[in-house]
Amino acid sequence: MLYEVYISSERKTLNLLSNMMQYPVYPIKLCCLAGQVLDSFRYVFYINNFLYVIWIDILLLLSGNYGGALGANALAKGLEGNKSLRELHLQGNSIGDEGVRALMSGLSSTKAKLTHLDIGNNSISAKGAFHVAEYVKRSKSLFWLNMYMNDIGDEGAENIADALKQNRSIAIIDMGGNNIHAKGIIEIAQVLKDNSVITTLEIGYNPIGPDGMKVLSEILKFHGNVKALKLGWCQIGAKGAEYIADTLKYNNTISILDLRGNGLRDEGAVCLARSLKVVNEVLTELDLGFNEIRDDGAFAIAQALKANEDVKITSLNLGNNFLTKFGQSALTDARDHVYEMSEKEVNIVF
Numbered sequence: 001m002l003y004e005v006y007i008s009s010e011r012k013t014l015n016l017l018s019n020m021m022q023y024p025v026y027p028i029k030l031c032c033l034a035g036q037v038l039d040s041f042r043y044v045f046y047i048n049n050f051l052y053v054i055w056i057d058i059l060l061l062l063s064g065n066y067g068g069a070l071g072a073n074a075l076a077k078g079l080e081g082n083k084s085l086r087e088l089h090l091q092g093n094s095i096g097d098e099g100v101r102a103l104m105s106g107l108s109s110t111k112a113k114l115t116h117l118d119i120g121n122n123s124i125s126a127k128g129a130f131h132v133a134e135y136v137k138r139s140k141s142l143f144w145l146n147m148y149m150n151d152i153g154d155e156g157a158e159n160i161a162d163a164l165k166q167n168r169s170i171a172i173i174d175m176g177g178n179n180i181h182a183k184g185i186i187e188i189a190q191v192l193k194d195n196s197v198i199t200t201l202e203i204g205y206n207p208i209g210p211d212g213m214k215v216l217s218e219i220l221k222f223h224g225n226v227k228a229l230k231l232g233w234c235q236i237g238a239k240g241a242e243y244i245a246d247t248l249k250y251n252n253t254i255s256i257l258d259l260r261g262n263g264l265r266d267e268g269a270v271c272l273a274r275s276l277k278v279v280n281e282v283l284t285e286l287d288l289g290f291n292e293i294r295d296d297g298a299f300a301i302a303q304a305l306k307a308n309e310d311v312k313i314t315s316l317n318l319g320n321n322f323l324t325k326f327g328q329s330a331l332t333d334a335r336d337h338v339y340e341m342s343e344k345e346v347n348i349v350f
């Protein structure tokens, strides 16, 4: 197994090393064999007969190295008792449910204050999600959790939701591509009723459908502090667009909204345009790529941009839709109009 290791820039040894070598040496990125670091999360080496010990801050197991359950076990053992590690990136290493159980157990007993954990693409099912949830409940430092491209399903989502209700350190969470349906997303949505810490929620590539979108939208109307909401390829359709468009009319915090690949069509685009017309001072980036939107949808959005002096959008993606040159020039006109009226630049892609 090959690990990429990033080393603390704070340690005395590094300063020493820096002096020795007459140039700043950090942040250092080393590639080394697993065995060299796994036992203690230190990296030991000699320069000019001096022994250097460096504590490891960020560990990244290169994707596709096949860490497997065994690798995760070894890693878990190394974790126990160590304080230096801050970030663990293990995406794409076939860790599986058994491996993740060992790993979470190691993380639970380590003194390290882990802030970033990436276990994306690791064949983790609801069983594994249970162990992740148990760890999340106990962690006081975890800020960023990435579980994309596993298969935790609705049951796993419920476990994670349960953990997020109990503990409030995670601000950025990615559960994209986990076969989560409306049932699971409703559990996650409930968390937001009483959580102002989560600011980025990525749930793309989950078939939440209009029903999931409805509940999430209702809750986001009055609750939570989500600034980036990523819902690409969630099968929400025009109906789902109507729900989220309605939410945007209320006071909320959503600044980045990704609705790519949701079959919104003109109908959905018109709903969103209606909201853009009356509000939204917060929304700055709207991504509507891959949505079968035609000229009518583009006209509606162009009109909304012209009509709303307070609109704060700086980036609007309508790429990979069905616009002709008529829809495109309406959008270009709207962009020029906004610039003339307010000197605000809107970057429109089609």
Ligand SMILES: *[C@@H]1O[C@H](CO)[C@@H](O)[C@H](O)[C@H]1NC(C)=O
Pocket (backbone or CB within 6 Å): 063, 064, 091, 092, 093, 094, 121
């Ligand atoms: C997922 O991980 C496997 C190795 O386990 C790798 O071959 C594959 O490319 C990864 N997929 C993505 C999209 O990263």
Ligand SMILES: *[C@@H]1O[C@H](CO)[C@@H](O)[C@H](O)[C@H]1NC(C)=O
Pocket (backbone or CB within 6 Å): 251
């Ligand atoms: C909406 O937000 C503004 C500014 O944050 C605040 O003054 C206003 O009271 C809020 N309105 C509602 C209905 O929450």
Ligand SMILES: CC(=O)N[C@H]1CO[C@H](CO)[C@@H](O)[C@@H]1O
Pocket (backbone or CB within 6 Å): 039, 040, 041, 078, 080, 081, 082, 083, 084
């Ligand atoms: C800094 C720290 O906690 N270091 C410990 C890491 O783990 C080894 C054994 O696995 C201990 O000997 C170190 O003291």
Ligand SMILES: CC(=O)N[C@H]1CO[C@H](CO)[C@@H](O)[C@@H]1O
Pocket (backbone or CB within 6 Å): 137, 138, 139, 140, 141, 166, 167, 168, 169
């Ligand atoms: C940051 C935070 O909320 N930490 C809490 C996580 O949950 C444990 C157990 O419920 C608490 O002890 C922590 O204070």
